[in-house]
Amino acid sequence: MKIKMILPALTEAKSPFWRPIKYSLFPPLGLATLAAYCSPDDDISLQDEHVEELSLDDAPDLVVIQVYITNAFRAYAIADRYRSRGAYVCLGGLHTSSLPDEAVLHADSIFIGPGEDTFPQFLKDFQNKCPRKIYHNKERDIQTIPPIRRDLIKRARYLVPNSIVVSRGCPHHCDFCYKDAFFEGGRSFYTQRVDAALAEIDRLPGRHLYFLDDHLLGNQRFANALFSGMQGMNRVFQGASTIDAILRGDLIEQAAKTGMRSVFIGFETLSKGNLVQSNKRQNIGKDYELAIQRLHSLGIMINGSFVFGLDEDDPHVFQRTVEWAVKNSLTTCTFHILTPYPGTRLFKDMEAQGRILHRNWDQYDTRQVVYKTTGLSALELKQGYDQAYRSFYSWSNICRASLGHDNLKHMLKHFAYAGGWKKFEPLWNFMIKTQGLNKMLPLLEAILSKVKKKDAGEPLSPFPAIA
């Protein structure tokens, strides 16, 4: 059977002239995971429109498309095209799970929730010529999933081909997050077997790993076993955690010992009222600065995530947040305009209050205002958001934040990482166009090398080495 798997792209990412690096970071692991359930005799092609031009004139028997909110309209257009030419089309992913009634108009079958349990059942039904219209996952088990079909991934097109996911979901319930809608009707946080996760890590070449789990430290027992199994593997890795998990016990020390060099943290807001409004309970009353000091003492860089536009925000929130992030030496920041994704409690609340402005999903990209604001105008919100990015990534603030570390190597790593990420877009664009992104991996690994304890307090040298 000929199977085509597609991750459609945002309009912007299709430009033949300019491709932002953020669209070339991670391969489509979800589709490669589902591909593992297909027969070895199937002829599978996996295309990611973020990094390649789609070929849509082929004639597959089965088309599987992953839908997220800003690629939804593009995904539907591709689905309609293949269906009109006789292919059987399946849609799945976050947006399909949030709005099944919308997705089902463009598909022969749709998948609600994670596909690991339902996709194998669909394949059997399809073989037997009795596929269902809707597959709703309730079992939630990844203990026995087969190895991901990484052979289908075009590694050279990604900066981080070694991305990996060893769990699903997260133990928390923030109002603006997709997670609860996606996992509705079953478990919303579960992990792989530790030995299977370690075997998957072992299969990945090179040193660098990026864990795409929502909360790598979310299950303490699992994370402890994973990190102890990774001792001696000589890896460097990046992942995500919450503040409370960083402050609790010594898990973060284990992570650092095993090779964690940067962590993504959802600080979201510096206002307690906003945390309460968002049901971000795990952050309430937590000492952000203590967590930051702990991470910096372990040589772990921080990517902080912040949301603007919550109801307590005023016109000064942008400068206040940037100043705090610079003062605390966050290496990178990801700012978002609050976006009520369909299916979330935030969307339901705003819809009930008549605050949803439109349903043009293309604009639900966290860079545009799609709801009626309070406290500050839509224009103030958009301009403040843009200014926050400009200000945080100005050379002067990159220098100030770098100099806030107490040892030279961490200062240099911070400077190289933040500057490289945001100040060399034309170079990234060139590497993407020439399909040489993975040649940058040794540089990334060097920047993520260990800050040794003995480096602390080293005098500033005019001839420092980064690695």
Ligand code: SF4
């Ligand atoms: S902690 Fe992160 S992943 Fe978990 S529910 Fe909140 S926003 Fe979603």
